Amino acid sequence: MCVPSRLVTYQDPRQETFWKKAQLRNDASRTRLPTATPVPHEAFTDEDLRAALDLYGQLYLQKYSLFNPQFTLEFLRLARDERILNLRGLRVGSALMAVRGSLNRAGVMTSPLFGYALAAPQQDGWYRRLSLDVLRDARQEGLLVNASGGVGAFKRARGGVAVPEYSLVLTAHLPKAQRRAWEELARLMHGLLPLLIQHDL
Numbered sequence: 001m002c003v004p005s006r007l008v009t010y011q012d013p014r015q016e017t018f019w020k021k022a023q024l025r026n027d028a029s030r031t032r033l034p035t036a037t038p039v040p041h042e043a044f045t046d047e048d049l050r051a052a053l054d055l056y057g058q059l060y061l062q063k064y065s066l067f068n069p070q071f072t073l074e075f076l077r078l079a080r081d082e083r084i085l086n087l088r089g090l091r092v093g094s095a096l097m098a099v100r101g102s103l104n105r106a107g108v109m110t111s112p113l114f115g116y117a118l119a120a121p122q123q124d125g126w127y128r129r130l131s132l133d134v135l136r137d138a139r140q141e142g143l144l145v146n147a148s149g150g151v152g153a154f155k156r157a158r159g160g161v162a163v164p165e166y167s168l169v170l171t172a173h174l175p176k177a178q179r180r181a182w183e184e185l186a187r188l189m190h191g192l193l194p195l196l197i198q199h200d201l
Contacts, residue, residue: 001182002166004189007196009147009160013139023157027132031125036097039089041080048089049076051096055115064150069112076101076113085113088133090126098126102134109138110146131158162197 012018039048053071060068079085085101097120101113111134116126131147135158138145147155152162171179 001169001171001186003169003182003186004164004193004196005167006149006165007152007162008149008165009152009155010163011135011138011145011147011155011158011160013135013145013159014142018159019139021157021159024132024135024159027125027128027158030123031129031132034092034124036090036092036129039087039091039096039099041083041087044080044087044089046073046077048096048099049073049080052076052087052089052099052101052113052115055096055099055117056113057115058118059115063118071113079113087113088137090129097124098130100130100134102137104141104143107143108146109134109141109143110148164193164196 018024044052050073053073053076056071061070076085079101080087085103087099087101089096089100090098095117098116099113100111100115102109102111111130114130116130120126134145134147147160149165152160156162169182171182174182
């Protein structure tokens with residue numbers, strides 16, 4: 001059974017017209033200072049992984065919700081060593097200011113690990129920098145980008161398109177009452193989809 005769960009944003013940086021968006025050009029011009037040193041996957045130390053956990057936690061756990069994935073240092077070590085995630089960072093001096101961990105599946109790039117220093121001045125543009133880096137890497141590799149949910153207006157202004165995401169639920173083994181509950185929830189969510197899209201929820 002398919003149950004609509006949320007809207008996610010897809011971007012297609014493979015198209016030349018995509019890069020003509022004024023917001024993307026604006027982002028590129030506004031994120032040059034402070035000068036940051038790129039940190040490639042191979043350069044991530046255990047200390048960098050600890051900093052990455054902190055940056056992710058600031059954004060996804062402290063600012064948003066503890067229901068988001070709670071990664072561990074052991075997982076990030078495994079992700080680095082086995083290349084489960086492709087790690088990228090931005091450093092100023094000795095401080096890791098922004099980090100992302102991306103993966104590619106079926107022609108789509110997504111970044112489940114994403115974080116930056118929330119205490120840094122907004123004009124430093126760490127979120128913009130990370131987002132641009134994702135798009136540039138996806139263009140180079142010929143991939144679509146699943147930019148996940150949230151901050152929809154920001155992503156739509158940068159060529160994003162809202163797409164419903166579904167949860168697939170196996171209900172055949174459930175008691176009749178529970179199956180009926182899932183059927184009603186699916187019917188309700190399908191009915192709400194136009195509203196979710198209209199109000200960018």
